[in-house]
Amino acid sequence: MSLKIGNVELKNNLILAPMAGVTDLPFRLITKKYGNPGLVCNEMVSAKAICYNDEKTLKMLEMEETERPISMQIFGSDPESMGEAAKFVSQKCDILDINMGCPAPKVVKNGDGSKLLLDLKLAEKIIKSVVKNSSKPVTLKIRKGWDEEHVVVEDIAKIAENSGVSAIIVHGRTRNEFYSRNF
Ligand SMILES: Cc1cc2nc3c(=O)[nH]c(=O)nc-3n(C[C@H](O)[C@H](O)[C@H](O)COP(=O)(O)O)c2cc1C
Numbered sequence: 001m002s003l004k005i006g007n008v009e010l011k012n013n014l015i016l017a018p019m020a021g022v023t024d025l026p027f028r029l030i031t032k033k034y035g036n037p038g039l040v041c042n043e044m045v046s047a048k049a050i051c052y053n054d055e056k057t058l059k060m061l062e063m064e065e066t067e068r069p070i071s072m073q074i075f076g077s078d079p080e081s082m083g084e085a086a087k088f089v090s091q092k093c094d095i096l097d098i099n100m101g102c103p104a105p106k107v108v109k110n111g112d113g114s115k116l117l118l119d120l121k122l123a124e125k126i127i128k129s130v131v132k133n134s135s136k137p138v139t140l141k142i143r144k145g146w147d148e149e150h151v152v153v154e155d156i157a158k159i160a161e162n163s164g165v166s167a168i169i170v171h172g173r174t175r176n177e178f179y180s181r182n183f
Contacts, residue, residue: 003038006137006166008069008094010038018073018097018141020044020104025062032067040070044099046112047076047085061092068094073141074130075099077111077122083129090134095166098130100156101143103175114175117146120155127163137166147176 003010016023016031018041023031028040042060049057063070072093076082082098090096100123102113116123131138140160145151153170160168173180 005039005095005139008039008137010069012036012038014038015071016040018042018044018071018099020102024060025064028067028070029064038069039095040067041097042070042072042093044073044075044102045085045089047074047081048078050074050085050088051081061089063092071095071097071139073097073099075102075107075112077116077126079122079125079129082126083133086130086133086138087135090136094136095139096130096134096136097139097141097169098127099141101141101171101175103143103178108175114143114146117143117152117156117175118150120152120159123156124159124163127160127165131164138164139167139169140165141169141171143171144174147174150174 001013003013014037016037020043023043045057045060070093072089074085074089086096099113100116107113108115142156144153157168
């Protein structure tokens with residue numbers, strides 16, 4: 001079965017999920033060769049670091065033409081720098097993904113990743129800024145919510161749809177469940 005995200009046709013519905021510290025260029029090339037996914041995703045990169053031209057971060061955006069179609073993921077909680085990063089990164093990739101799912105303490109303590117699921121007004125501003133500045137279809141990666149008391153998946157899906165997001169990807173756990181197997 002094929003899949004279409006915005007104007008990007010995928011040859012099948014297999015997607016290599018973004019994984020920080022894992023889905024770098026060599027890993028993606030190996031996956032492409034042996035797994036034949038319809039879409040590969042890079043590791044998440046910080047929007048602010050892109051705006052600061054951080055060398056290590058820019059290196060994380062390196063890719064090869066044979067990888068296309070490729071999705072690149074950015075994270076951050078400042079609508080302006082997310083917009084700036086969207087402008088830059090969307091020139092390289094085929095699909096631009098927003099991270100609103102990362103549970104890592106060092107990320108959420110800055111208000112980034114899954115912390116945004118507790119502030120849907122800010123989440124909406126970020127999504128709109130990214131969509132406005134991206135030259136490629138935008139997708140949104142979320143979790144169910146922050147915790148069982150704050151399951152917001154339907155609310156944010158509606159915000160995303162009304163803001164021009166082409167697809168949402170749901171990690172079906174809350175932030176507090178991290179990567180646990182106890183559903
Ligand atoms: C090591 C690791 C790193 C991850 N990094 C990211 C990331 O950078 N961005 C993201 O959206 N999801 C990230 N994820 C989440 C995965 O993309 C995926 O949504 C999640 O693991 C759910 O799939 P599973 O139930 O098969 O683990 C990461 C997961 C793992 C295990």
